[in-house]
Amino acid sequence: MRYCEKCGVHVIGSPPCCPLCQGPLTGEADGNGNVYPDIPFxxxxxxxxxxxxxxxTVIAMVLCTAAFLCLPEHRVAALSGIAGLASGWLTVGIAFKKRGRPLKAVFWQVCVLSILVLxxxxxxxWRGWSLNYVLPVLYTCTMLAMAVIARLLHLRPSDYLLYLLLNILLGLIPLVLLLCGLLRTVYPAVICAAVSVIFLxxxxxxxxxxxKGELLRRLHL
Amino acid sequence: MKYAGFPRWSRLDNAAKIFPSNSSAKDSKVFRFFCELREPVDPQILQSALDETVRQFPFYCSVMKRGLFWNYLEDSSLRPTVSLENTPPCLSLYSPDRKGLLFRVFYFGRRINLEIYHVLTDGTGAAQFLCTLVHRYLLEKNPKDFSDSPPKLTYTASHSQLWDDSFQKYYEKPPLPKPALTRSAYRLRGERLPENRLSIVEGHMPVDALLTCSRARGVTVTEFLTAVLICAIHAQMRLRDKARPVVITVPVNLRNYFPSESARNFFTTINVGYDFSRRPDDLDAVTAHVHRCFRENLTEKRLHERINALCFLEHNIPLRLVPLLLKDWILRTAARLADRQATAAFSNVGKVTMPAEMERYIHLFGAFTSPDKMQASVCSFQNRYVVSFAGPFCSHDVERAFFRSLVQMGIDVEVAANLPYVE
Structure with missing residues (x-):
């Protein structure tokens, strides 16, 4: 074992200098005595x-902003470019961050996409295409996708029930809007609601x- | 234990409730308990021993999930796998976006390393788990030596006793909380290691020499080493910092005061402060003050008051109704404020015992945690006392002053570090 004369301590392993004072060591190093692996930065x-x-993305955004300032006739296209890049980063970022829990990732995507399309x-x-078409189709597709993912990955009920239930509740929103007279197109909302009720x-x-157990756990006080 | 497809779940214990809100890459709330054997570790036998051990501690295979009001633990089908240590110590174990176990087992050379997220258990619980793992490993590794009468561990608790939340058992009545206004403590500064790495410096020394030094001053080893740590911190304080007290947080194992077989968290902390601007700076004066602080704070009555105060917050109806997202922010702010009142921490995990027949296969036990500031953790086995410093700083000034003080008192110290090249 090596020895530091300044600190008066024996040093385990084979460091090149004293871990306490970085001073020189005397004696033989014990190459097999290291107790931590050397993990470089x-x-x-x-x-x-x-x-x-x-x-x-930064370069594209700078170009879009420059186009917005220099080309007044293309301002809508420039703004769409900036908004498109931001939307893309948001959705891809969330998908990447939550990739370890697939159904949670899908549910978050649904929420973010809902806000983005609106x-x-x-x-x-505001032509109403988001409420009339995109959201009902999105909710219907994600309910089916969640069921398929849960089956394919052999997920336990506690890993998918909550997210599926929340998606089902989202799927009933178009029907409520239809009954309130806020939608012009009937079929997508009705199909979405029908699929939601069947899933429920x-x-x-x-x-x-x-x-019931999942709700008790998630809502326990 | 599982009932016909229904996952078993559990609320977090009182101490565990604060950890998820305050976990980050900088401060992962993961701690390591290690055992160094006399021979290199056999990974296959270790895996087999681990499989057996988790059968005895089934709740270790839990994952943490977020509820609307609180986090909770739910059993999972995941099972741990041993691996060669190839990551920095105490990396984060929990992420809300990743389903994973809250502990892992590494081996490196002669060491078996158990890393645990503090939500699952405290040092005593981890010691029970590691001792069981080492016990099973040695039985499998040396079957001929133990074939006649395999030595037994002394833990006899049932699964429900091990999974018991002892805070609730000893909670009596809501006390009137008294907000205590204390001065901000001196805080260690310095360049931090890149990549949120931890610097570990271990010192190994004989127990009998330490006992001689502490008994000569009429104090316990914990009190003595806490005083040495306070003096080591004082040695590198700037003159203008001396207006602030050096405050050491000391975790207290409540099982020593309130009977409990729980393998979950059952600890609280006391703060021991020393104001160098008002008191003498010699070790004897600091030791006497630390001894007095320990004696005043470590009484059953004081600790019961502390349990009641901690549980009062958890039983407070308006606070319980706050959504978890907001609770996270409240708990984070509260922890940040509490953090300002401490300079470093000194944690005595205690004496580890193994069956006498197995002692010749084991060199030492030790522990350390991943603090945002500095923490010294101590652990003893037979005549070997291990003091492990863990911290985020490049400099080892405090560790150097601490170990040099012990050397000057005639104690033989052996040092090991994970980052010996950093200056």
């Missing part, structure tokens, strides 16, 4: 792709106790 090489993408519809002069019935009939 490597940085995060996988972040290079992220940084390149971020740089590309914002885009509003920004483009399946959940209650086949997973009722598990669903």
């Amino acid at each position: 490597a940085g995060r090489p996988h972040q290079l792709l992220f940084r390149l993408l971020a740089l590309g 914002a885009w519809d509003h920004g483009m002069g 019935a399946v959940l209650i009939l086949f997973e009722g106790p598990a669903l």
